[in-house]
Amino acid sequence: MFSSKVKDRLFSTFLLLSLFPILFICFLFYKEAKEAIFEQYKSNSESQLKMADARLSLFLRTVQDEVNHLAEHPLLRADERNLEVLRPLFSQKQYQDMVGNIHLIRSDRSIASLYPEKGWTGGEDSISFTRESFEQSSNNIWALSRTDAEGNPRSIYIAQRVRDNDDKPISLLLVEIRLDSLSKWIRTSYSKEQDNLMVINQTGKIFLQTRGNQIGKQIQEIENWDIVRSIVSSQSTTSVFTYRLEGKTYYAVYYVSPFSGSGYLEWIGADEINKRLERLQLILFITICLVVGFSAYVAHRFSRWIGQPIYRLVSATDSLLRGDFSIRVPIEGMDEIKLLEKKFNRMAGQMQTLIEREREYMQESLDQIVRSFYLAVEMKDPYTAGHTERVTAYALILYDYLDEKTRDQFSRDDLRYASLMHDIGKVAIPDQVLLKAGKLTNEEYEKMKQHSSIGANIVEQIASLAHVSPGVRHHHERWDGKGYPDQLKGEEISLFGRIIAVADTFDAMTTTRSYRKALTFDQAYEEIVKCAGTQFDPKIVNVFQQAYQERHLKEKAQSIPRAIALEKAPEQTKQAR
Known part of the structure; x- marks a missing residue:
């Protein structure tokens, strides 16, 4: 008789032989789908960062144009001193939420402001500024940061000289930009999942941040951000990396603006990415369970299909030993393999359906970006x-x-x-x-x-x-x-x-x-x-x-x-x- 151990060994062998290639294919499909999700995240992040860069550059150029235009006003060129006359002129400004106070520093150190503010009362010799660089190709943006003790690191000033009718400089016009409000405005173009944005200028200063309270600080001052600081210092055009902070894993994209040289850093928690993989993992788990069950059934049938002919051959040999020379064994084919091939194709079809769903998700994300663009125009x-x-x-x-x-x-x-x-x-x-x-x-x-x-x-x-x-x-x-x-x-x-x-x-x-x-x-x-x-x-x-x-x-x-x-x-x- 054909022993039970031999049958079990045949069953185990055929089960493993059928499982290994199927599980390997499942792993490849899962890896490809996972890479597609990360590539879609990278592409979306780069698009978001480029849009934020374009939006910020457009805002700064618009404000600079308005400041230049205001500096040419006849009242300023005539060195008007009556604040009540100047106040209506200063109040005519766009971007009300982002623009704060307006100051006019005259050559005699007197200061006229849109509204009173500590440290801007006039006559101070301690007021000092440093220039912020926002453009590599031109010097159109004249942005200043106040560096004395009264300075606010969360504000910058768009500046322009005021000249009299003889083209001699008589005062300096400063329009305050509130970086907190500007950060919130930039954040409106982001989705709920991807709204962690930090803008770092060429000196390492944090210029904007949509979440947190680190505006105005140097990137070197932030603890536990060693990998972020190294990426920023390298000035790579585009970098994608992971880092851990307070026990959590984050994925980040760093993009250097070709216009300003400033770095745009966007990060997202690993949990957000993992949510997108949950459906993929569930479908893959169900598929593997079905494949394992089916493989066990096929291996059992296949071991029987192999074992029975061997048993019949042993029985026929015994008959020969007994002298029965008329014994014959039937010849069996391999049709059962076709069933396994059909099941495998069905599994591959399920995985293909999963990839197509992920591509549809990427298409929907692109449609959402386009829709956000033209809805922005419709609202205006x-x-x-x-x-x-x-x-x-x-x-x-x-x-x-x-x-x-x-x-x-x-x-x-x-x-x-x-x-x-x-x-x-x-x-x-x-x-x-x-x-x-x-x-x-x-x-x-x-x-x-x-x-x-x-x-x-x-x-x-x-x-x-x-x-x-x-x-x-x-x-x-x-x-x-x-x-x-x-x-x-x-x-x-x-x-x-x-x-x-x-x-x-x-x-x-x-x-x-x-x-x-x-x-x-x-x-x-x-x-x-x-x-x-x-x-x-x-x-x-x-x-x-x-x-x-x-x-x-x-x-x-x-x-x-x-x-x-x-x-x-x-x-x-x-x-x-």
């Missing part, structure tokens, strides 16, 4: 509310009507992202221009035209979206070369820009504005067809005609609630703001 400009999504809907309809060869040049998602972000540059346009009720002056219109290039520069900072920036930059270019910002002509204009230009203009003409009433859809359609070959690409206009005549585009437009004025508006083909 009431006209833009709804405009972005309507333009995107029209552009995607035009994409669906393109021929297959043209559609192969870029994906539908690429056009969607470009359309959703085509007006993001309006966040940098002053409110008095963007929200003006009537028609813009020539000077205001020139400022408004800058939104396309500003928006493209912002999008280019996001690595995963940089390839769609031409659509943002070119959506106001004209086929005849009379558009902006680059006066491109014909097919020099990106296909993104040519499609968005038609969709943007159609929505602009069918939307009521403060300075003109909306056209009907049919009137707007006729105007766009009329401008083929001058303002618009004739091929795109042909696609627009087909989509409109087949009512797909018109029905989409009619499904969006809005008030439509029937009167014909003047200058209706002029490009929209």
